[in-house]
Amino acid sequence: xxxxxxxxxxxxxxxxxxxxxxxxxxxxxxxxxxxxxxxxxxxxxxxxxxxxxxxxxxxxxxxxxxxxxxxxxxxxxxxxxxxxxxxxxxxxxxxxxxxxxxxxxxxxxxxxxxxxxxxxxxxxxxxxxxxxxxxxxxxxxxxxxxxxxxxxxxxxxxxxxxxxxxxxxxxxxxxxxxxxxxxxxxxxxxxxxxxxxxxxxxxxxxxxxxxxxxxxxx
Amino acid sequence: xxxxxxxxxxxxxxxxxxxxxxxxxxxxxxxxxxxxxxxxxxxxxxxxxxxxxxxxxxxxxxxxxxxxxxxxxxxxxxxxxxxxxxxxxxxxxxxxxxxxxxxxxxxxxxxxxxxxxxxxxxxxxxxxxxxxxxxxxxxxxxxxxxxxxxxxxxxxxxxxxxxxxxxxxxxxxxxxxxxxxxxxxxxxxxxxxxxxxxxxxxxxxxxxxxxxxxxxxxxxxxxxxxxxxxxxxxxxxxxxxxxxxxxxxxxxxxxxxxxx
Numbered sequence: 001x002x003x004x005x006x007x008x009x010x011x012x013x014x015x016x017x018x019x020x021x022x023x024x025x026x027x028x029x030x031x032x033x034x035x036x037x038x039x040x041x042x043x044x045x046x047x048x049x050x051x052x053x054x055x056x057x058x059x060x061x062x063x064x065x066x067x068x069x070x071x072x073x074x075x076x077x078x079x080x081x082x083x084x085x086x087x088x089x090x091x092x093x094x095x096x097x098x099x100x101x102x103x104x105x106x107x108x109x110x111x112x113x114x115x116x117x118x119x120x121x122x123x124x125x126x127x128x129x130x131x132x133x134x135x136x137x138x139x140x141x142x143x144x145x146x147x148x149x150x151x152x153x154x155x156x157x158x159x160x161x162x163x164x165x166x167x168x169x170x171x172x173x174x175x176x177x178x179x180x181x182x183x184x185x186x187x188x189x190x191x192x193x194x195x196x197x198x199x200x201x202x203x204x205x206x207x208x209x210x211x212x213x214x215x216x217x218x
Numbered sequence: 219x220x221x222x223x224x225x226x227x228x229x230x231x232x233x234x235x236x237x238x239x240x241x242x243x244x245x246x247x248x249x250x251x252x253x254x255x256x257x258x259x260x261x262x263x264x265x266x267x268x269x270x271x272x273x274x275x276x277x278x279x280x281x282x283x284x285x286x287x288x289x290x291x292x293x294x295x296x297x298x299x300x301x302x303x304x305x306x307x308x309x310x311x312x313x314x315x316x317x318x319x320x321x322x323x324x325x326x327x328x329x330x331x332x333x334x335x336x337x338x339x340x341x342x343x344x345x346x347x348x349x350x351x352x353x354x355x356x357x358x359x360x361x362x363x364x365x366x367x368x369x370x371x372x373x374x375x376x377x378x379x380x381x382x383x384x385x386x387x388x389x390x391x392x393x394x395x396x397x398x399x400x401x402x403x404x405x406x407x408x409x410x411x412x413x414x415x416x417x418x419x420x421x422x423x424x425x426x427x428x429x430x431x432x433x434x435x436x437x438x439x440x441x442x443x444x445x446x447x448x449x450x451x452x453x454x455x456x457x458x459x460x461x462x463x464x465x466x467x468x469x470x471x472x473x474x475x476x477x478x
Contacts, residue, residue, distance in 0.1 A: 058234075063227040070234050077238035081245045088249040091256045091280075 006125045010132040012198065017140040018191045019201055022108040026100050027141055028183040034157050036096045037145030038138075043082045045134030047104050048113060050078040052130035055118040062119075071114045072105070079104045109133060144186045152177030254309070255284040261388075262287040265345055268372035269357045270384030270410065290345040290357070298324070298340055300463040308343050313359065316341065326459060333362025333454035353377060353468065358461055362451025365443040367391030369400070373452060375414075379465040385409045387448070397444035405445075408435050414456050419466065421457055425449030 016022045023044075030040045054074050055062070062070055083101045086094040094101065104110060113133050118126040149155060151174050154162035163169020176182050195201045255262055259280060266286045272278050278286075294311065296303040316322035316339035323337040345357035357374040371387040387401050399405060413432045414423045422433040425446050429436045438445040454460055 058230075061226075061230055063222045063230055065222055066227055066231055070231065073234055073238050077242050080242050084242075084245050084249050084253075088252040088256070089281075091253075 003125055003128055007128040007132040010129065010136040011139055012136075012194065013201075015136040015140065015194075016109045016112075016133050017137060017187065018194050020109075020112070022112060023137055024187070026103060026107060027137075027144065027187065028180040029100050030097055031141055031145040031148055031183050032152065032178050032180075033149040033155075034142070034145045036093055037141045039086065039090060039093045040097060040100065041134070041138035041141050043079075043086070043101055044104055044107065044109070044137050045131060046082055047075065047078045048110055048130035048134040049127055050130075051075045051110060051114050052118040052126040053123055055114045056121060056123045056126035059119050067119070068111075068115070071111065075110050075114065076105045109137060140187065140190060143190070144183055147186055148177045148182060152182075251288055252284055255287045256280070259283060264386045264388045265290065265357055265372055268384045268386035269345065269347065269355050269374045271347070271355070290347055292343050292345055294341050295344050295461070295464055296341055297338070297460070297464070300467060303341070306341050311341060311343060313339050313342060326454075330457065330459045331454065332457070333451035335362055335368075335454075338460075355383060356468075358455065360451055360455040362447060362454060364390055364392050364400075364447035365397055365441075366393070369444075369448060369451065371448075373455075375465070379469045380413050380415050382409050382412045382414065385452075390444075392441070392444045397441045399438050399441055400444055400448050405436075405438060421453060421462070423449070423452060423456065 010016060014020065017024065017027055026040065026044075030036045051071070051074050055071055058070075079102060082104070083094070086097070086101060113129060117129045121129070146156060149157075150161055154160060154164045154169075154171050154173050160167075162171035162173075165172050263278065263283045266272060266278065266283050269286075269290065271286050272282070292308040293302045294304070294306050294308050295301070296305065317335070317337060319339075322341070323339050325337050326333075326335055342359060344359070346353050347355040354377050355374055356379065357372050359370075360373050361368055361370040363369070367390055369387055369392070370389040371385060373385045374383045375381060376383050385406050387406070390398065390400065392398050392400065411432070412423065412435055414421060416422045416433070424434055425437050425448065426434045427437050427442075435449070437449075456462060456465070
């Protein structure tokens with residue numbers, strides 16, 4: 001596959017959230033406002049790029065019988081480093097994200113890219129695949145977090161956008177947007193919208209029901 | 219050689235484990251001081267403000283506080299020998315607990331007890347800003363009785379160990395609206411540039427009505443007992459039973475290196 005497609009495909013065509021339906025739990029948890037979502041996106045991009053590159057570098061020496069545990073060790077180390085950096089330079093955001101940075105270790109996107117892609121491909125395409133999938137994840141996180149922060153708190157990145165009733169404005173914040181289920185609805189609508197434009201993403205039903213008339217004939 | 223032999227498996231597993239361990243521990247080693255500085259952010263903010271390192275009355279961001287604080291060295295002073303010591307770990311040491319612990323504290327002779335404390339800890343953590351070998355700034359913790367309560371603060375001195383560069387009172391239980399004016403920026407600003415000792419090394423600093431520089435700071439009308447309490451606790455801590463001998467010695471040498 002050409003490098004360009006390795007990088008661009010995960011943005012929409014094989015997007016980890018909307019097509020592969022991976023990494024949803026963190027996407028629900030960290031999108032109640034935009035800043036943590038941005039930091040989380042950067043963290044996931046960094047971890048994906050690092051683990052894809054290291055695993056790809058070592059793909060010829062990794063013994064098959066312990067490959068998963070080695071991959072997890074590399075991923076976990078990268079996540080710890082990212083977590084420590086956040087604690088040192090962005091302690092507030094780090095507190096907001098709490099366990100979800102650590103849980104990047106178990107984010108299915110990371111292990112799936114490492115196992116399915118980096119184990120078979122050269123370093124350069126693995127790097128691009130890691131960045132691409134990380135950006136694909138961000139591409140969903142950022143609009144979801146923006147919508148939730150604007151309608152849930154009336155702000156964006158902390159700057160007031162909709163004047164709140166409590167501060168003399170006209171907007172009553174809709175607190176449903178601050179609860180995780182709202183992310184489900186927004187991601188659902190996003191998937192609907194993307195599949196309406198890219199009909200090849202629509203999944204064919206696994207089976208069809210016989211209609212009533214067919215049964216009567218039989 | 220096949221990738222899956224036992225030897226190869228062990229070799230690769232060990233290599234990956236060592237590499238990852240090295241990466242994680244290096245990161246933690248370099249970032250830990252910054253993380254600890256954030257953990258004690260509010261106390262560190264007071265130390266940095268008291269040190270007079272930032273322009274007065276400016277609101278420092280958390281990051282600026284941490285950056286300035288990481289540049290300060292914390293050292294323990296043994297007030298019995300008036301030397302810096304490594305006998306206690308400054309990260310773990312709790313001066314307040316030690317002040318009331320008979321094992322860790324020293325009774326203050328009554329005629330010297332201007333701060334009305336009864337006893338004080340033997341070891342005290344001080345903060346130094348060192349450039350090369352020279353101490354540019356020293357931040358000293360001080361405390362003592364005000365009108366109703368124990369007042370806690372930090373006092374910082376210039377490299378002459380005589381000129382005040384800042385004071386911050388960070389805890390007290392004085393009367394709201396009256397005694398708590400010892401925390402007013404205007405009053406604390408008046409301290410900057412005042413001197414403690416005259417040319418003969420005698421402690422001349424005090425709080426006074428109609429104060430005259432360079433040794434006196436104005437009392438606060440209506441809160442004179444509290445304000446004079448602050449003056450007395452400074453006189454105690456900078457006197458012969460407090461930091462006095464240490465400062466005299468430092469004035470002669472000016473470095474932090476000795477006494478290690």
